[in-house]
Amino acid sequence: MDPVKSDVAHVDVGADPEKYEEVPRSGSRQQSVSLNRNVTARIQNPLAGIPRATLFQNVEDFARDAHMEDQIPLLQKGALVAQDPPSFESVEELDEVERDALRNEVLHKWRQPVALYFTVILCSIGAAVQGWDQTGSNGANLSWPQDFNVPDTPPKEGPVPGVDYDYNSWIVGIVNAGPYIASAFIGCWLSDPLNNYFGRRGTIFFAAVFCLLSVIGSGFSQTWPQLFVTRLLLGIGMGAKASVVPIFAAENCPAAIRGGLVMSWQMWTAFGIFLGFCANLAVYNAGAIAWRLQLGSAFIPAVPLVIGVYFCPESPRWYIKKGRYNDAFDSLCRLRNTPLQAARDLYYIFAQIQEESDIIGKSNYVTRFIELFTIPRVRRATLASFTVMLAQQMCGINIIAFYSSTVFVNAGAGRLQALLASFGFGLVNFVFAWPAVWTIDTYGRRALLLFTFPQMAWTLLAAGLCFIIPSGSDAHLGLIAFFIFLFAAFYSPGEGPVPFTYSAEVFPLSHREVGMSWAVATCLFWAAVLSITFPRLLRAFHPVGAFCFYAGLNVTALIMIFFWVPETKQRTLEELDYVFAVPTRTHMNYQLTKALPYWLKRYVMFQKGARLEPLYKFDGAVAEHQKVAVIKEA
Known part of the structure; x- marks a missing residue:
């Protein structure tokens, strides 16, 4: 017996799930929202309206099937709370400690167990490998091409006869792109099978080992093909790690602070x-081995990840997916403040996953990939994640992260000056990422993107135009650096944290691994394209044309985000099924006919009385919960 579906009408998606019509349900629930075509943009609690006796019977059936009979009273209390979250004060079965813990979810949302913070921070440290490698290769690009006899830039005294600088620039680009090529074509796609057999923690351990050993190998390379191979191996670990760590964090975090914690990646x-x-500057005077130290030092952040990942609790949603409900409950008890909250989340997640199964059955790896584009609810998540990941490369951040030293040398800086200016860029990028910890869950993912992309467009355009200033002028290098730093300041709280956080949220549990693999592969494939092409683009377009080109791509990305990226803030991962059930055409029409006119009236014409009709309507207890969140934020 299915303890949840016994009170739920089944949905027949048939051959064409887009033609689904809403149907009545038993009990007091009047309609079921189609998870393929949510034309009314309603968000529904799957437990709302189920009579108390029926709910308790469903919980007992679930507990027996899950071999959790000893937890039935606790699960029943959790189900009552999950059924109507704002009304927990009226649940007579709760004691004062449990009520206080539920109050703190709203009043003190950052008051979470140490295990939760340890898990998110430790796993996110692995992201430092990726960032460190980008900048290590950035500084190393000034040296290793000469050591391996593939110089891509003529010396100041003029080109050396017989040296094909155009050909060498392609080699430098391909070597730098090695990790992103391997990530996009191998590493990301290993995530799904690795997760299936070894779980989130096992996949992270596998990836960390590759990230640890491959960067050490890059420091010992003797030829550029050897360096290329070590960077390909790094990409295998980088792709698997980038595909699973944000998922791991998102699945473990409460909805109210999920964005702020997941963006720690x-x-x-x-x-x-x-x-x-910093490492580039520290080994600046190390002579011939400087570039080897710059590349090899990226192994450092992988060490704590390899050692500590199995001290983290496994994802409870992965356990639920495997039918290991006792393990899921134990994991949730470590990730939540009280057993009641663990029981509530366990049963609510289970109930919503049963709703998902109405539109998504069991499928193999290949079928799941195909379903990214064929199941309407999943397809919309695929489009949205593709958009934010592609935009991260279109915005031009990695032309700075990969090649800032080269850019500053082209602006007339010496080698040390270029490294110092690059250090300034890294510092700005890090410092301005901090505000997103709070703003990403307050203003939302979509709002941050729509605000920051226009700013990135004009700052990148200004940086490019500053190359027109005569190089002998004091303003030349200073203004270029200023606008690049300003560009980084707008990128860091917006397009910086959003793509990986967003992509880890939007897919249903059944397609989360392959969906995140798709998203990360999209990001890193275009990072590879950028890395390969920018040295040649810089030579062909010169810095002015290259920067202006990427400024134009920022505008294109802004339009794509405006139409194709729904908001996800403060919704549980399961409630997002309803958000992505809204047809793309409905979402686009709302943005064009409602959101855009409102914005023009409110912020261009300064009409303070302008009001925006919300797209999403929250049913029952979900609506009340939304009101509580809004009041708290106010």
Whole structure:
């Protein structure tokens, strides 16, 4: 017997799930929202309206099936709380300690167990490997091409006869792109099978080992093909790690602070970039081995990840997916403040996953990949994650992260000046990532993107135009650096943390691994394209044309985000099923006919009385919970 579906009408998606119509349900619930075509944009609690006796019977059936009979009273209390979250004060079965813990979820949302913070921070440290490697190769690019006899830039005294600088620039680009090529085509796609067999922690351990050993190997390379191979191996670990760590964090965190904690991935990436620039400066005078130290030092943040990952609790949602409900409950008890909150989340997650199964059955790896584009609810998540990940490369941040030293040398800086200016970029990138810890869950993912992309466009355009200033002028290098730093300041709290946080949230549990693999592969594939092409683009377009080109891509990305990226803040991972059930056409029409006119009236014409009708309507207890959140934020 299915303890949840016994009171729920089944949905027949048939051959064309887009034609689904809402149908009545038993009990007091009037309608079920289609998770493929949510034309009314309603968000529904799957437990709302179920009579108390029926709910208790469903919980007992679930507990027996899950071999958790000893937890039935606790699970029943948890189900009552999950059924109507704002009304927990009226649940007679709760004691004062449990009520106080539930109050603190709203009043003190950052008051969480040590195990939760340890898990998120430790795993996100792995992102520092990626950031450190980017900047290590950034500084190393000034030396290793000469050591391996593939110089890509003519010396100041003029080109050396017989040296093909155009050909060498392609080699430098391909070597720098090695980790992103391997990530996009191998590492990311290993995430799904690795997760299936070894769990989130096992996949992270596998990835960390690759990240640890491969960067050490890069420091001992004797030819550019050897360096290329070590960087390909790094990409295998980097892709698997980037595909699973944000998922791991998102699945473990409460909805109210999920964005702020999951974005620690980007925080540590930015910190890794900053540490990489520090390392570049620290070994500046190390002579012929400087570039080897710059590349090899990126192994450092992988060490705590390898040692500590199995001290973290496994994802409870992965346990639920495997039918290991006792393990899921034990994990939730470590990640939540009280057993009641663990029981509530366990049963609520289980109930919503049963709703998902109405539209998504069991499928193999290949089928799940195909379903990213064929199941409407999943397809919308695929489009949104593709958009934010592609935008991260379109915005041009990695032309600075990969090649800032080269850019500053082109601006007339000496080698030390270029490294110092790059250090400044890394510092700005890290410092301005901090505000997103609070703003990402307050203003939302979409709002941060829509605000920061126009700012990135004009600052990148200004940086490019500053190359027109005569190089002998004092203002030349200073203004270029200023606008690049300003660009980084706008990037860091917006497009920096959002893509990985967002992509880890938007897919249903059944497709979360392969969906995140798709998203990260998209990001890193285009990072590889950028890395390969920018040295040649810089030679062909010169810095003015290259920077202006990426400024134009920022505008294109802004339009894509405006139409295709729904908001996800402060919704549980399961409630997002309803958000992504809203047809893309409905979302686009709302943005064009409601949101854009409102914005023009409110912020261009300064009409304070302008009001925006919300797109999403929250049903029952979910609506009340939303009101509580809004009041708290106010």
